[in-house]
Amino acid sequence: MASDPTTLRLRVAEARELNPLVRLFRLRADDGAALPGFEAGAHIRVRVDLGNGQSDWRHYSLIDFAAGGQQAPAEYLIAVRKEAAGRGGSRFMHERLREGDTIEAEPPKNDFPLHAGAGRAVLLAGGIGITPLASMAAHRRARGLPVELHYAGRSRAQMAFLPELGELLGTDLLLHDDEAKGAPFDVGALLARCDPADQLYVCGPKPMLDAVLAQTQARGWNSDRVHFELFTAPVVEEGDHAFEVELAMSGQRFTVPADQSILDCLIEHGCDPMFDCKRGECGVCAVPVIDGEIDHRDYVLTAREKAAGNVIQICISRAKGQRLVLDL
Ligand code: FES
Helix, strand or coil: CCCCCCCEEEEEEEEEEEECCEEEEEEEECCCCCCCCECCCCEEEEEEECCCCCEEEEEEECCCCCCCCECCCCCEEEEEECCCCCCCHHHHHHHHCCCCCEEEECCCECCCCCCCCCCCEEEEEEHHHHHHHHHHHHHHHHCCCCEEEEEEECCHHHCCCHHHHHHHHHHHEEEEEHHHHCCCCCHHHHHHHCCCCCEEEEEECHHHHHHHHHHHHHCCCCHHHEEEEECCCCCCCCCCCCEEEEECCCCCEEEECCCCCHHHHHHHCCCCCCCCCCCCCCCCCEEEEEECCEECCCCCCCHHHHHHCCEEECCCCEECCCEEEECC
8 A cells, every 4th residue: 555544556557449539457456455445436546657757536437337335346447549639648547547457546435326217227338438337237226226328428339338237238229329320329219218206317528418418408307316426537628827825814826827727836836735537527626716707517506605706616617707716
């Protein structure tokens, strides 16, 4: 284990390409000890080398096809999608991390747990979002609980774990190949087939998640039936611009570039803001705003809180104008 008692030192026991975009890693404790347990939906945070003298953390969901729910596993299994336009974390995992290398990771954490209920677990995966949902499917299957997995990808060649999922789920695995179908996954058709007791779990890219949230709301679904996790870090959107943040307590001012979050900008300048997911899902990075208009992009604040405009999730949301004054 690492000298830092809060982190794990993991050795790469196996690293191999599942397809040109996805690389699989089998990680074991460097000292050979059993690893902390986890449940379906959990992830680990891995320290990645961005290649510019900086490191950062990336979340990777733990994959468990065995039986779902592991108490003291001998290894963790993760799969990483290569993001050509990313900041370098996935390139490190794809191009530089080799079998035998060691990496630092935080113990498993579960922000995306399964919930008890009488209905089915309807799982919707987009791309590499399959990783937590594969573990959930295995967990439900092992306990004889009803589960249905919809797995959408650009093409079959880019989708991972198809043989394992087919063996696990049989006809309860429904694949959607965008290229073959000539259209993206039809969220509305899926929702129309769900029963009121079903729970929906979604992990995929932002457009898929936004479509699910908008359409479940429009159909009057209770929000506690919809569970989700984004698989990508925030991306630069068209029209994103640089702006200034002022920290009211210290008077410090920083320019946040168009391709950087407020959170990363503050960290780069030696500040120590609170954060966890870095994807606008956990709420940890909330900061009161004293002045300036917020471009909200998170999945934490309610519509009313967003309209009030006095709190920002600094890991993902930005300024609509040229300046924000934060109560920091
Ligand atoms: S760090 Fe989780 S919402 Fe910002």
